[in-house]
Amino acid sequence: MKGIFVLFLLISLSLNAQTWTSVSSVPTAGRDDGVCFALNGFGYIVTGYLGTFNESNKLFQYDPTTNSWNEKAAFPGTARQYSSSFTLNNKAYLIGGYSESGQALKDVWEYDGFTNAWTQLHDFPGLARWHATALHIQNNGYFGMGTTADSTLADFWKYNVDLDSWTQLSDYPGGPNRSVLGFPILNEGIFGEGFDINPISYSPSWFSFNPTTETWSTVPPIPAGLRSYGTAISSDFNALVCGGMDENNVFHNDCYLLDYTKNWKAASPLPISGLKGAKGFALKGQFYLGTGLNDNMTRISDFYKMDLPTTTLQGTLLFPNPSKDYFNLISEPNAKVSVFSVGGQLIQTLKTTDAGFLEIRQLPIGLYICLIEGKNTSEIKKIAKL
Structure with a gap:
């Protein structure tokens, strides 16, 4: 027996008590499809498309105690959007994306929040791609799905951050998809949404991944219906999924909480009529979400916080x-x-x-x-x- 560990669980008092409040906007032009992550009590945002890629590589850190953004070391790689990221051992990892010249990327970068420094690691060994899915579960990173210039993908990989090495696992059971949401809850990964491009078809399926057995099982689908370009944020034992675009190209603002029992519950909608390509992070059990493309096809730099009462x-x-x-x-x-x-x-x-x-x-x-x-x-x- 390897060990027993404990979670000190926090549970919401009332779904009706959830509210969204505005926090400071990101100090650049609005962007869509960047990446966000949380490190050491701070939130971060980098990459994405701002109408141009001129400020895409600027990295901003959000301080919840002062409600302010501070510029940090710029991302040194090629400007891009549709990258994927996860955090592990107080570091963030950024993988792949779609470059400003229209190329699929496969480079891997590590960001250390303590030293405020970026380090390039070995390239991802699979096909270059964008709009893929990345997350950490326990002591490893996981990455897969996404799209190349011609097709969507279903492959799924485990990344050992200590060895900077990759192992290919069994394919994602939802089949080839891009824009798949992926996030950890407790000791599993949860995956869902997304779409295939050959032909365009939206996925209704959700799955959990067990890292111990490296096997997949089904999860009840989200009540929102078919979506892509949504936003998912998790905080150990629950997750928030918001917005996105449906198969009729309609933008949405509804939100749902998934708890550790894998049950969905409706949460307060975003204070904007529709949003896709937004990103977010969790800090001290609170969810922060912003940027993206609204239903007026305008890129926003606004950010919001969900006040989630806990006990x-x-x-x-x-x-x-x-x-x-x-x-x-x-x-x-x-x-x-x-x-x-x-x-x-x-x-x-x-x-x-x-x-x-x-x-x-x-x-x-x-x-x-x-x-x-x-x-x-x-x-x-x-x-x-x-």
Whole structure:
């Protein structure tokens, strides 16, 4: 058993209490299809198309304590839009995109927020592409799908940031698609939306990816219907999906929350009538979203924050149960977890630390007992290994 980790879960008090408020606009012309990421308590935006690419490489950092943007080290690569990015180990990674000269790209860049420096890494070994999907799950990055000049793609890859190396995995089960949304929730990746170009067809499917088994399973589709160019932001245990364009080229402003149980709930719509190609990030459990192309075909630099009231979880959650591979464990931080056989034999005792999971692949099939002991609480959970 590799380890048990804990999430200190925050859950919204009321969906009706969600509100969007304006924050400071990005200090450049409006842009669409850039990238956003969060590092060390700050949000960032870079790349994208601003009517030209003249200011595309300017990097801006958002400080939520002062509600202000500060210019940082410019991205040194070719100006572009439709790039993909993820964060891991306090660094951001930017991959590929569509260059100002109309070329598909495959270069990989690392940004260190502490040193404010960019480093070019080895190129992605697959086909150059844009409008692909990238995210981190646990200790690896993942990247795939997207489009070349002639076709959309379904390939899916794992990136080891420590070794700067790539491994190709099984294809995305939704088939060739670009504009696929991808984001982590707990210990899985969630993917959905997007469209194929040969011929143009919008995907209704959503999937989860298990990094332990490297397998896919279906997720209930979002109630919004068929979309592309939407925006997804996640914060460990929930995610917000907003806007985008439907198959009739109509822009939308509706928003939906996906929680850790993979259930969708309607959230407050964006304070703009329609938006596509927007980007965003999560800071301290709050969602920030902005820029993009509005339904008047105008690029905006506006940014908004969703005020999401939160409260602490009462009790411990351990799911999915039964399970074949692992359990998510959400409980009091620094709890003591003891795993017993049904006969009372102690298998292992661990202290919980950070967000993660209880891996059970090496346990024999059967029933087990978990004793979770916090500072002021003690709970017993029965778990079943399939």
